[in-house]
Amino acid sequence: MTPLPTDQHAFNYSPWYFWRDAGPEAQSDQIALQQDLSERLGYRFGDQCFVSVLAAVENDDLAFGDRTYVAAGAYLSGSLQAGRDCTINAYAVVRGQIRLGDAVRIGAHTSILGFNHTFSDPDTEVFRQPVWSRGITIGDDVWIGSHVVILDGVTVGDRAVIAAGAIVTKDVPAGAVVGGNPARVMRWRVPQPVPAASDLAAFADRAREQTSALLNRSWDPDSRMFTDRPGAPLTDPARSIRAQCDAVEIADLLLGRAPDQLPVEEQIQRLRAPQDLDLFDGADSYHVLCAGYALDLLGSEFPEPIRFLSTATPQEIAAGLRKLPWDGGAWHGGHIVDGLGTALHWNLRKGEPPQDGVIETLFGWLQLNADPRTGMWGEGAPDTGLLEIVNGFYRASRGTYAQFGRPLPYPERVIDTVLEHVRDARFFAPARQNACNVLDVAHPLWLTRHTGHRTAEVTAVAEKLLHQALGHWTDGAGFGFQTPHPSTRGLAATVPGLQGTEMWLAIIWLLADLTGTSSELGYRPRGVHRPEPAARLIPAALA
Structure with missing residues (x-):
């Protein structure tokens, strides 16, 4: 032809x-x-x-x-x-x-x-x-x-x-x-893996049934202290305090009471450390969050106001914020801001406001320095993409905007940035996830959910991460900080412990709430990862 x-x-x-x-x-x-x-x-x-x-x-x-x-x-x-x-x-x-x-x-x-x-x-x-x-x-x-x-x-x-x-x-x-x-x-085109309500309820029931065994697993009767996991050393005071606080958070979340291993008053006295703290020091800053919220769950509080924040001037706060490593080290910057905001919360609850202008300086600095492109603070690092600024945003916004119920500067840009970050397989492939990185996207998406911006995509991300998270529980032991996978077998971070369990329980609630199914869990975080504001700034402080 x-x-x-x-x-x-x-x-x-x-x-x-x-x-x-x-x-x-x-x-x-x-x-x-x-x-x-x-x-x-x-x-x-x-x-x-x-x-x-x-x-x-x-x-x-x-x-x-x-x-x-x-x-x-x-x-x-x-x-x-x-x-x-x-x-x-x-x-x-x-x-x-x-x-x-x-x-x-x-x-x-x-x-x-x-x-x-x-x-x-x-x-x-x-x-x-x-x-x-x-x-x-x-x-x-x-x-x-x-x-x-x-x-x-x-x-x-x-x-x-x-x-x-x-x-x-x-x-x-x-x-x-x-x-x-x-x-x-x-x-x-492809149905998303959505956990059924019965899956969430079954998970929560199983976790509650195993809470006592999980806490006993990490209890050291000789020192009368919790460790993160069996065999973990007690030589690091900051980690030792963290384990006590995680135990308090887990028991409150799943059992509705303090851990049974120690009388409540003894737990309180252990956490009411002297308050001679430098809030621009990372360890001291975290102590304000960790011990402060554990004491709150135990019905107590720090014995005195946080003196650092009582005496700091607006100029000192501004100078300290400027010196933080926002470009490439935004997580550390956010960590310090979280401590400052939480110290402000505890002091205001005691009727101890800071010096005039300190609140305006803290929130004003954050407002002026939020990047309108990302809604966040600082710049990412070349080898970690958006990880630093997203994780830093969670910490900085948790202790300030979320803790006090204040509106974020650029909430829609926050969503855009988080949705871009969560596609990074280096951190969100199933074998690469850890509790810090997943929490630090779950909370910002929850905090900005009222905007309605890219809701279908946010829900899809939440459903996917929730589906994956529920499969990481180890019976009788809880969650490891890092997700278990054949390629990571043997890493200490994948061994179940109190830190991983406390964080993943909060993550699961946040993700479930984004998908409209959190009521099936029968628990709601009340401690450091509480979703609603812990307090309101006094009106006079904003005048």
């Missing part, structure tokens, strides 16, 4: 037919083209790939898995790594730092742009200003319709679908179907 003139470019526009229907000469030419690109430019091709001679392929680096195709009119530049069975259809633009998983299909006239121009200098034309790139990552089995635009910095999860014409400016959850401008989750 004589080919029609309109057939001369058929494979260039429908490349998936090439290796089935093209003749030997055409296939030989395609192999030669790929060999030439490999030899001259270092490109790497799997078996039965296809690159149209009508495409513009100008990449600095390119690697294709088996059966990945580029159709006519496509424009490729930058660094592109694609898995198997990917198709870049006619007139698609794929530029910048791009990583495609397996079976990614990109519709015609779609633009995936993993770079952008800066435009910070108004006196320089934009095209003359530097280009920067965060890159775009697209997971496995993703369907991208025609005329879609995906902008730099976006991660698209596995098995997602992006509807034709969508403008994607934020991460797309795995299994989501998104569309619109800007793209929003419309429904789910």
Whole structure:
């Protein structure tokens, strides 16, 4: 049969037919083209790939898995790594730092742009200003319709679908179907793993039944003290106090009373340490949180106001805040702010307000220095992405805005930042999770839930993390700080203990509340991880 003139470019526009229907000469030419690109430019091709001679392929680096195709009119530049069975259809633009998983299909006239121009200098034309790139990552089995635009910095999860014409400016959850401008989750292609109400109730019942055994496991009768877990040393005073406080929190949460191992008055006296503390010292700052809330649950309090906060001047508070390592060390900065805010709470409860201007200085500094891009404080570190600022935000906001019920400066940006961070597999892959990192996304999402911003995505994240968390409980022992996994077997952080148990119980409540199922647990945190404000700032202090 004589080919029609309109057939001369058929494979260039429908490349998936090439290796089935093209003749030997055409296939030989395609192999030669790929060999030439490999030899001259270092490109790497799997078996039965296809690159149209009508495409513009100008990449600095390119690697294709088996059966990945580029159709006519496509424009490729930058660094592109694609898995198997990917198709870049006619007139698609794929530029910048791009990583495609397996079976990614990109519709015609779609633009995936993993770079952008800066435009910070108004006196320089934009095209003359530097280009920067965060890159775009697209997971496995993703369907991208025609005329879609995906902008730099976006991660698209596995098995997602992006509807034709969508403008994607934020991460797309795995299994989501998104569309619109800007793209929003419309429904789910893949049902999300949602714990049933009966699963939560059964978990809570099992935890309550095992609480006494769990506490006995960490009780050292010789020293009459709790350890984090059997065999943990008691030589570190800060860790020893932490274990006593964790035991108090767990017993209150699950049993509604103090631990049975020690008379309540003896527990109180052990925690009522002298209050000669420096709140810009990390250990002293944490003591105010840990011991303060444990005493509160035991019906007591510190014997005296926190003298550091009683005597500090606004200038001293401002100078101390400025010196904290917000750029690259935002967790430590947030840790100190948490201690300052909690000391303020205990002192106000005793009728001991700080010097005039201290409250305004603390909250004013936080308000002025919150980054409107992220809603948080400081900058991330190159090797840990957003981890430092997200974890630092939890600590700083917990002791101030959350503890006193004050509105956050940029709550929607907080949600955006947390949703971007939680896609980082370095910290949220099942084998990589720990109680600190998960708590530090669960609480900010809970604190900002009233905005209604990206609610479907927030709920999906909460359901996924909750489903994973419930599976980490070890009967008779509780939770380890780090999640157990075959690849982490033997690490001390995965051994169940009081710290991990106390934190994961609070995490599970926060995540369950985000999904509307917390009532099934039959408990609500009342200590350091309490969800509602612990107090209100006195009106005169804000006047």
